[in-house]
Amino acid sequence: MSGMNVLKQFGFHTEEEPVSIYPFSPVYRVRGVEKELIVKKTQHPIEQALRLMKYTATLKENGINIVTPTKLTMANPQTIGDHTYVVYPFIEGLTYSxxxxxxxxxxxxxxxxxxLSHTENIFELEEYNVFDFNVEEVTESVKKIEVNASPYPFKIDNGRLKEKLLQFVAQQEELQNCGLTYITTPHDFKANNLIYTPKPYLIDPDNAAWIPRIFDLALALLLFHNELTTAPDTPFTPEEWRLFLQGYKKSVKLTDMEIVYWKKAVEHVFLDEVMWLMADVEEDWANPSQRILFEGLIEIVLDSSSYCLED
Structure with a gap:
């Protein structure tokens, strides 16, 4: 489905094919009657998208700065071709630095x-269930990482990384069955999805899911600085992580179980969110800033002892 046709379905007309403002997915910035808007893919099928919108509306009603669908004269969100799209307001402000x-x-x-999460998945968001990594997948990914890194002055001990990742594969069943606390969350809490107005405003909630709470927290630890030019080239430093937790713990008291399994949660999220990024997104390696980030992420996953949940 062309971008022009997507915009037309929402009542926006353009003489030329629109250019996405995001390289990995169609995200179009358009001019509405009164303000600028964003048109982007959301969860599919439409029933899932509507459950997502009900969730984000509830967050907004409870004082959370988060985008919700703009009121239009036609349905929003709506299915167009093989995908479901939504129109959000464009949020003015500053990016994280x-x-x-x-x-x-x-x-x-x-x-x-x-x-704000209920103890049950009352919005029927998709439940996290990625506990099926295997030895072959990890072995192949480490080979791809080695190939991707080879043209650059990148410090990596592939043997040690592979050994570590294979240990993480063996932990999956334990993590799946240990009784971690699950929550509803937008599950893509990274700096590139926040606009400071001046308080942070979440502009991309479309990956919302029902997921172990510490998995969502581990994602923030590992990839908060990913894909944002105004952010540091490195992951959080231990001191920055303590600052993040300082803010986080004003509203959340983590369980003893979560504290015990935190290290394994970070390792699992590395498998799920970072390993594929380093292995499959070859073009990222041409960016020196991204290579610096990757080096820092490998250091964390090899030894995460400086990134605890407790003071």
């Missing part, structure tokens, strides 16, 4: 979102 205040406020926002 790594200031201490920004880190604390981001942690506060995620904590408030987690604290």
């Amino acid at each position: 790594g200031k201490e205040k920004e880190i604390i406020e981001a942690g506060e926002l995620l904590g408030k979102i987690h604290a």
Whole structure:
């Protein structure tokens, strides 16, 4: 489905094929009657999208700065071709730059979102169930990482990385069955999805899911600085992570079980969210900033002892 046809279905007309403002998925910035808007893919099929919108509306009603669908004269969201699209308001503000205040406020926002979760999946969001990594997949991914890194001055001990990742594969069943606390969450809490207005405002909630709480927190630890030019090139430092938790813990008290399994949760999320990024997104390696981030992520997953949940 062309971008022109997608925009037309929502009542926006353009003489030329629109250019996405995001390289990995169609995200179009358009001019509405009164303000600028964003048209993007959301969850599919439409029934799932509507459950997502009910969830985000509830967050907004409870004081969370989060985008919800713009009121239009036609359905929003709606299915167009093989995908479902939604129109959100374009949020004006500043992007994250790594200031201490920004880190604390981001942690506060995620904590408030987690604290609002019901103990049951009342919005029927998709349940996280990625516990099927295998030895062959990890072995192939490490080979791809080695190939991707080879043209650059990148420090990596592939043997040690492979050994570690294979250990993580063996932990999956334990993590799946240990009784971790699940929550509803937008599950893509990264700096590139926040606009400071001046408080942080979440602009991309479309990956919302029912997921172990510490998996969502581990994603923030590992990839908060990913894909944002105004963010530092490195992952959170241990001190920055403590600042993030300072904000987060204003609303959330983690369980003893979560504290015990935190290290394994970080390792599992590396398998799920970072391994494929390093293995399959070859073009990222041409970016020096991304290579610096990858080096830092490998260091964390090889030794995460400086990134605890407790002071």
